[in-house]
Amino acid sequence: MLAARAAFVERPDADSISVPLGDDSLSVDAGGGWRVPNEVPAEIAAQLDLYVPYCLPHPGGLCVAHIGQSLDGRIATENGESRWVTGEADLLHCHRMRALADAVMVGARTVRADNPQLTVRHCAGRNPIRIIIDPDLSLSDRHSVFCDGTVLTVVVAAQEHANGRGEMHGSEVLGVPRVGRTLDVAAIRCALGERGVSIVFIEGGGITISRFLEAGCVDRLQITIAPIIIGSGRPGIVLEGVRPLDCALRPRIRRFNLGGDTLFDCEFDA
Numbered sequence: 284m285l286a287a288r289a290a291f292v293e294r295p296d297a298d299s300i301s302v303p304l305g306d307d308s309l310s311v312d313a314g315g316g317w318r319v320p321n322e323v324p325a326e327i328a329a330q331l332d333l334y335v336p337y338c339l340p341h342p343g344g345l346c347v348a349h350i351g352q353s354l355d356g357r358i359a360t361e362n363g364e365s366r367w368v369t370g371e372a373d374l375l376h377c378h379r380m381r382a383l384a385d386a387v388m389v390g391a392r393t394v395r396a397d398n399p400q401l402t403v404r405h406c407a408g409r410n411p412i413r414i415i416i417d418p419d420l421s422l423s424d425r426h427s428v429f430c431d432g433t434v435l436t437v438v439v440a441a442q443e444h445a446n447g448r449g450e451m452h453g454s455e456v457l458g459v460p461r462v463g464r465t466l467d468v469a470a471i472r473c474a475l476g477e478r479g480v481s482i483v484f485i486e487g488g489g490i491t492i493s494r495f496l497e498a499g500c501v502d503r504l505q506i507t508i509a510p511i512i513i514g515s516g517r518p519g520i521v522l523e524g525v526r527p528l529d530c531a532l533r534p535r536i537r538r539f540n541l542g543g544d545t546l547f548d549c550e551f552d553a
């Protein structure tokens with residue numbers, strides 16, 4: 284998959300590319316179709332179905348969000364514990380998505396609760412740059428993303444902070460305008476695109492993903508559901524206001540088994 288993505292990055296106008304797959308070769312069309320000369324095991328075919336769309340050229344960029352939740356829609360307990368809601372297969376999936384992405388993004392509350400590294404460790408691939416949304420530069424310097432030195436971290440904050448010192452704990456601050464109580468999500472996406480970020484992978488939490496979804500800035504939403512009921516705790520997707528049923532979002536869905544969990548890969552219209 285990494286080779287396929289690299290081939291399309293190198294030749295974005297190609298109708299199809301071909302890369303090695305074990306002793307065989309894998310051909311991928313720009314439209315998303317794939318072929319191998321010999322039959323592959325069902326498990327490999329399912330992985331190709333899942334990941335090929337993320338290897339294709341995306342001229343306007345691609346924003347992919349992922350959340351792991353319980354059957355009752357919780358992403359963490361009331362006190363913020365979320366390791367682990369979903370199982371090992373979903374963890375591996377997230378690392379694969381990081382490896383395919385140019386940037387991985389999380390909100391400030393996830394950094395505070397989990398102190399994540401946001402690097403690629405469970406599979407092959409290079410680390411994406413790390414984007415932290417922290418509108419008022421509230422995070423301390425003890426978090427891994429500021430002190431492990433593995434890969435660039437960029438903090439997205441309100442414009443006035445970038446106009447000031449423009450850095451936080453040695454990381455660049457990218458300023459964007461505020462829109463009411465939130466930062467302008469479309470401006471964040473646009474600023475990342477201008478920096479050459481084509482695929483951004485938003486790994487949570489629920490607030491961050493919900494704001495991107497509300498602004499129509501999520502192209503693909505991956506929801507992995509673990510067969511557990513937590514009963515209380517932090518919610519996944521929460522959109523503003525009281526919404527009638529006929530306003531429900533109805534993305535196209537693909538379903539994949541991830542160990543004992545189920546991944547719903549949701550595609551929204553451009």
Ligand SMILES: NC(=O)c1ccc[n+]([C@@H]2O[C@H](COP(=O)([O-])OP(=O)(O)OC[C@H]3O[C@@H](n4cnc5c(N)ncnc54)[C@H](OP(=O)(O)O)[C@@H]3O)[C@@H](O)[C@H]2O)c1
Pocket residue numbers: 349350351352357358359360362363364365366368389390391392393394396397416417418419421464465466467468486487488489490491492494495517
């Ligand atoms: N199960 C999973 O897949 C998963 C994944 C990630 C995290 N988690 C868990 O989820 C919890 C954290 O998630 P969460 O939903 O509470 O918070 P979150 O999304 O991690 O962070 C939200 C905070 O980020 C900032 N932010 C994000 N988008 C913004 C925007 N557009 N404009 C302005 N500020 C923005 C705000 O900071 P300010 O508050 O400073 O304004 C906001 O309060 C933790 O317990 C973590 O362990 C679970």
